[in-house]
Amino acid sequence: MSFLAELDASRGFRVEVLAIGDELLDGRVADTNTLRLALALADLGLKISQRTTVTDDIDAIVREAKAVAARGTQLCVVSGGLGPTRDDVTSEAFAELAGVGMVRDEAQMRRIEERLARRGRPMTENQRKQADRPKGAELIPNPNGTAPGFALRHGGCVFVSTPGVPSEFDAMIANDVVAPLKRRAAPIEKRSLYCFGVTEGEVDARLAPLAELCPSVRVGFRAHIPEIHVSLSAPAQEIGALEKALGFTREQLGVAVFTEDKEPFAKVILDALKKHGATLTVAESCTGGLIGDLLTDIPGSSEVFLGGFVAYGNELKEAALAVPKGLMVDGGVVSEPVVLAMADGAAKVTGATYAIAVSGIAGPGGGSEEKPVGTTCMALIGPKIREARTMRWPFDRRRNKMVSAYAALDLLRRTL
Numbered sequence: 001m002s003f004l005a006e007l008d009a010s011r012g013f014r015v016e017v018l019a020i021g022d023e024l025l026d027g028r029v030a031d032t033n034t035l036r037l038a039l040a041l042a043d044l045g046l047k048i049s050q051r052t053t054v055t056d057d058i059d060a061i062v063r064e065a066k067a068v069a070a071r072g073t074q075l076c077v078v079s080g081g082l083g084p085t086r087d088d089v090t091s092e093a094f095a096e097l098a099g100v101g102m103v104r105d106e107a108q109m110r111r112i113e114e115r116l117a118r119r120g121r122p123m124t125e126n127q128r129k130q131a132d133r134p135k136g137a138e139l140i141p142n143p144n145g146t147a148p149g150f151a152l153r154h155g156g157c158v159f160v161s162t163p164g165v166p167s168e169f170d171a172m173i174a175n176d177v178v179a180p181l182k183r184r185a186a187p188i189e190k191r192s193l194y195c196f197g198v199t200e201g202e203v204d205a206r207l208a209p210l211a212e213l214c215p216s217v218r219v220g221f222r223a224h225i226p227e228i229h230v231s232l233s234a235p236a237q238e239i240g241a242l243e244k245a246l247g248f249t250r251e252q253l254g255v256a257v258f259t260e261d262k263e264p265f266a267k268v269i270l271d272a273l274k275k276h277g278a279t280l281t282v283a284e285s286c287t288g289g290l291i292g293d294l295l296t297d298i299p300g301s302s303e304v305f306l307g308g309f310v311a312y313g314n315e316l317k318e319a320a321l322a323v324p325k326g327l328m329v330d331g332g333v334v335s336e337p338v339v340l341a342m343a344d345g346a347a348k349v350t351g352a353t354y355a356i357a358v359s360g361i362a363g364p365g366g367g368s369e370e371k372p373v374g375t376t377c378m379a380l381i382g383p384k385i386r387e388a389r390t391m392r393w394p395f396d397r398r399r400n401k402m403v404s405a406y407a408a409l410d411l412l413r414r415t416l
Helices: 033-042 058-070 090-098 106-118 125-131 166-182 200-207 236-256 265-276 290-296 314-321 325-331 336-350 397-415
Strands: 015-020 048-054 075-079 102-104 132-134 138-140 149-154 157-162 188-195 218-224 227-235 257-259 280-284 305-310 354-360 375-382 385-392
Touching: 015 033, 015 058, 033 048, 033 075, 033 166, 048 058, 058 075, 058 090, 058 157, 075 166, 090 102, 090 132, 090 149, 090 157, 106 125, 125 132, 132 149, 138 157, 149 166, 157 166, 188 236, 200 218, 200 227, 200 236, 227 236, 236 257, 257 265, 265 290, 265 397, 280 290, 280 336, 290 305, 290 397, 305 314, 305 336, 314 325, 314 336, 325 336, 336 354, 336 375, 336 385, 354 397, 375 397, 385 397
Parallel strands: 015 048, 015 075, 075 157, 280 305, 280 354
Antiparallel strands: 102 132, 138 149, 149 157, 188 227, 188 257, 218 227, 354 375, 375 385
16 A cells, blocks of 8 residues: 555554444444454554544544544554445545545446345445545455445545454455555564463562563553463564563463463363373353363363263252262352362262362352352362362352353362
8 A cells, every 4th residue: 555655663653543433332332443453563563542433423533533633643544434324424524534525436336246246135326335435545455345445645644444344354454554564564572471360460560570671572461351461572673681571471470371372271271181191070060061161162172071060959969979968058059068079079970080160159149248249169189189269259240150160270270
């Protein structure tokens, strides 16, 4: 794209995002495009300085685009508003911004017509308008949809406009923004660490000295509950500083780091079981099969995961896992003796080397003063371990279940 030819990623420049659509403001749709764009630009050493979300209104779009240019932004990625419906007004808004008329691209109109014909859909006037763009704007082909995008320079800023549909947005950004910028970008080295068992605040506090130890290294955090992802990046010429930062991060986070290779949490555990020639079974109550689901999402899990039990009701705990009824009455189903008995029963039935069991109060109801919502008991039994512990999670039902599943598996990970 010729409009991007003057932008040198190796020297850096200001980047903004203008996300257009009523659906982004009323909660119907979440803007995931900006997240993926930010990750792609980070590989070029660039970061997004600001994101603005605006309604499907020509005046509002023009006003915000003028503000973008006034801030000295050199590249603004615009997503949304290029479809066939009457609220798709992005092209008209940028024509008004530039003070030009609209032109219709006949070749694009024929392409739209052919694409619709292959799907057995008619070519209507509102479909034709997708071939319109501001006069003087450069075409951006859309390999995954009907609406092409465009690039327009105004006030020192290059506005790159694409549809908001993620599959279309991603392809057009990769082909017509990232690829041309990459040719002039300075090489960036990155390292990542994936953690469980520490909070984002704890990670930030432990890694705070990096700002002085390795000032050329950029540190980023992302909470992907229940995981915390840490990223370290630096220009290629600062590889020594990056490796120093990586060593410091490993030391500070210790066993909380479960991988540096972007492997799923469950795969790390399955690989450790294979390494030790061990097998696993699970007995689940409050997690409702979630532990088994995490494990069986990994191809080849059957080599070490023998299966499990979802014993949600007390009767099934007694019948399938031989949990004594009196044990459940005396201390309650959510108790360490019960989860140990559940693990014993699962191991006896399957013959697995290790057994994990979980029972808890996921919420939103069912809690008490003694055992509030979020109380979860878990157990691990194996050749050299017989351990139970009680945790209290502060999340909603779904997240309480997920963090319980992770915490139970983490007992095994740390043991192995």
